[in-house]
Amino acid sequence: MAEAVLELKGIRAGYGSVEVLHEVDLSLRRGSVLAVLGSNGAGKSTLLRVAAGLHPLGSGSVLLDGRRVANWSPDRLARHGLCLIPEGRGVFPRLTVRENLWMSTHLGVTRATAEEIAFARFPRLGERRDQMAGTLSGGEQQMLALARAVIVRPKVLLVDELSMGLAPQLVDSLYDSVRAIAADGVSVLVVEQFARAVLGMADRAAIMVSGRVVHQGTPAEVEEHLSSAYLGG
Ligand SMILES: Nc1ncnc2c1ncn2[C@@H]1O[C@H](COP(=O)(O)OP(=O)(O)O)[C@@H](O)[C@H]1O
Numbered sequence: 001m002a003e004a005v006l007e008l009k010g011i012r013a014g015y016g017s018v019e020v021l022h023e024v025d026l027s028l029r030r031g032s033v034l035a036v037l038g039s040n041g042a043g044k045s046t047l048l049r050v051a052a053g054l055h056p057l058g059s060g061s062v063l064l065d066g067r068r069v070a071n072w073s074p075d076r077l078a079r080h081g082l083c084l085i086p087e088g089r090g091v092f093p094r095l096t097v098r099e100n101l102w103m104s105t106h107l108g109v110t111r112a113t114a115e116e117i118a119f120a121r122f123p124r125l126g127e128r129r130d131q132m133a134g135t136l137s138g139g140e141q142q143m144l145a146l147a148r149a150v151i152v153r154p155k156v157l158l159v160d161e162l163s164m165g166l167a168p169q170l171v172d173s174l175y176d177s178v179r180a181i182a183a184d185g186v187s188v189l190v191v192e193q194f195a196r197a198v199l200g201m202a203d204r205a206a207i208m209v210s211g212r213v214v215h216q217g218t219p220a221e222v223e224e225h226l227s228s229a230y231l232g233g
């Protein structure tokens with residue numbers, strides 16, 4: 001098995017004639033957490049959407065477990081273990097917590113197992129199982145988004161800015177959950193505007209500026225370049 005579970009090589013992508021990703025190279029090592037930092041508009045969400053098959057790849061290649069998967073559909077990628085938690089709250093607001101969890105059962109997990117996995121990891125969700133997701137707090141909605149992702153036992157989890165609009169303390173506890181999910185063997189690629197939120201829990205980090213990766217390394221190495229690269233520290 002390849003050491004890298006997900007490889008993005010020379011990725012170019014954009015909107016219409018405007019290119020926003022310029023030859024991005026990133027490699028996610030098996031069983032690790034990679035944090036990609038960048039300010040608003042750097043291209044982080046576009047990159048994750050390309051990796052998840054939700055946005056067309058201009059050129060370059062995407063390898064999942066050493067296999068070329070560029071132009072695969074999001075469903076096919078999901079069946080092969082790639083799961084994206086999109087920016088914002090990745091939940092259905094007008095469904096209850098349990099119904100949201102059931103939406104993840106199409107990949108062969110029973111409803112009972114889905115609830116078991118979710119409530120074991122996030123007891124708070126168990127207490128609110130019959131509450132409409134839209135009435136949960138922002139942090140609880142992100143827990144639900146994470147729970148929906150772990151139910152399918154993904155190989156690779158792509159996480160887009162869990163911190164969005166949440167208090168720092170809550171963000172720390174959500175990323176503690178991400179770290180715990182990684183400890184169970186899931187490889188995680190997280191993109192974040194706020195370096196503070198993720199550098200402490202990442203194994204590797206990268207800084208993206210205007211659609212280019214400008215630094216890569218250990219969190220400590222990357223932290224040294226943060227203030228010069230962008231004001232997200
Ligand atoms: N739907 C869209 N149509 C046109 N341009 C877009 C669209 N979405 C994003 N962009 C542009 O692409 C660039 C990267 O955006 P995005 O990937 O959302 O960055 P980030 O997630 O780092 O904030 C920005 O310049 C943004 O304005």
Ligand SMILES: [Mg+2]
Nearest residue numbers: 044045046087
């Ligand atoms: Mg974004």
